Amino acid sequence: GESVGLHLPTLSVQEGDNSIINCAYSNSASDYFIWYKQESGKGPQFIIDIRSNMDKRQGQRVTVLLNKTVKHLSLQIAATQPGDSAVYFCAENEGLGDSSYKLIFGSGTRLLVRP
Amino acid sequence: EPEVTQTPSHQVTQMGQEVILRCVPISNHLYFYWYRQILGQKVEFLVSFYNNEISEKSEIFDDQFSVERPDGSNFTLKIRSTKLEDSAMYFCASSTNRFYNEQFFGPGTRLTVL
Numbered sequence: 001g002e003s004v005g006l007h008l009p010t011l012s013v014q015e016g017d018n019s020i021i022n023c024a025y026s027n028s029a030s031d032y033f034i035w036y037k038q039e040s041g042k043g044p045q046f047i048i049d050i051r052s053n054m055d056k057r058q059g060q061r062v063t064v065l066l067n068k069t070v071k072h073l074s075l076q077i078a079a080t081q082p083g084d085s086a087v088y089f090c091a092e093n094e095g096l097g098d099s100s101y102k103l104i105f106g107s108g109t110r111l112l113v114r115p
Numbered sequence: 116e117p118e119v120t121q122t123p124s125h126q127v128t129q130m131g132q133e134v135i136l137r138c139v140p141i142s143n144h145l146y147f148y149w150y151r152q153i154l155g156q157k158v159e160f161l162v163s164f165y166n167n168e169i170s171e172k173s174e175i176f177d178d179q180f181s182v183e184r185p186d187g188s189n190f191t192l193k194i195r196s197t198k199l200e201d202s203a204m205y206f207c208a209s210s211t212n213r214f215y216n217e218q219f220f221g222p223g224t225r226l227t228v229l
Contacts, residue, residue, distance in 0.1 A: 032215050043119075043206050043220035044158060051215055089158065095215055101146070101163035101171040103218060108157060 012112040019077040021109045023090035026071060030092035034103065035064060035075045039086045044105075047075070047088075051095065077111075085113045117141045119221035121207050127227045128197055136192045136224045138207030147190045148208040148218060149182065151175070158206065164190065165213070197228045 013019045025033075031052035036044035050057045050064045050073075057064050063076040073090050087110050091103040120139045128134050140147050149161040163170040164182050181193045190209075194201055204225050208218040 034217065036220075041222075043208075043222045046217050046219065049215075049217060091158075093215075099171065100213055101148070101165075102160035102173070103148075103150075103158075104160065105150075105158040 009107070010110045010112065012114060013080050014114050015080060015082060017080055019075075019080045019084070019111055021075045021077075021088050021111065023073040023075075023106050024071060025073065025090070025092050025106075027092060027094070027104070028071070029094050029097050029099075030104075031095040031097070032093040033064070033066065033073050034091045034093070035062075035073075036089045036091060036105075037084075037086045038089060038108070044089060044091075080111075080113050082113050082115060085111055087111070119207055119209055119219050121205075121221040121224050123224060124222070125225045125227070127229065130199055130228055131196050134194050134197055134226060136194075136205050136207075136226070138190045138192070138221055139188050140190055140207065140209030141219055142188070144209035144211050144219070146170075146210045146213055146216075146218075147182075147184070148210075149192045150206045150208060150220075151203040152206065152223075153203045161192075170213075194226075197226075199228050202226055202228045 034049040035047040038044045048059045048064050061078045065074045087108045089108045090106045094100045122137045147164045152158045162172040162176045179195045183191050204223040206223045207221040210216045210218045
């Protein structure tokens with residue numbers, strides 16, 4: 001069946017260091033991926049997305065890498081700041097597929113930034 | 116910046132009671148969604164809605180659930196007879212189109228069923 005999972009439930013990094021959050025997906029029909037950030041008591045907040053015809057996309061301080069061969073997605077945060085502390089979810093979508101309405105979320109990784 | 120809003124922020128109800136969760140999507144968006152998140156678990160898709168009808172629904176979205184867009188701005192989720200296991204955060208989301216499109220999420224309604 002479909003599943004999106006994360007390798008590490010909690011990641012602790014020193015302020016100023018780079019963070020890498022990983023995600024594995026199993027639905028080969030998925031061709032659109034989003035990273036969301038969720039702070040305590042709030043809804044998921046869009047960070048960055050990527051389509052399957054790309055293997056890398058950069059935003060402000062964030063980079064998403066997609067490896068379709070091994071069905072792996074990662075989020076890199078440069079110069080991690082205390083405000084980056086949150087739970088990060090990857091989500092997948094079939095893009096143009098029959099189930100393209102829904103996002104399938106992974107189980108989340110908590111990022112803790114040490115001062 | 117436009118945002119999705121949800122009311123109430125917290126709803127407490129007795130088992131067996133009906134609840135209605137309300138959402139105001141972003142005004143120019145055409146696709147609307149409900150998701151839920153049981154405490155400590157992943158966000159789960161419930162239903163999507165477009166052109167005044169359900170586009171897709173998950174196995175969770177059984178006959179106890181219904182959605183409605185009663186006017187041009189609100190989007191509601193009704194749970195007809197709540198169960199203890201319905202306790203969760205319920206998130207509304209909206210998007211401008213269906214494909215390759217970011218879904219914007221509201222802050223959520225925490226539903227507690229006693």
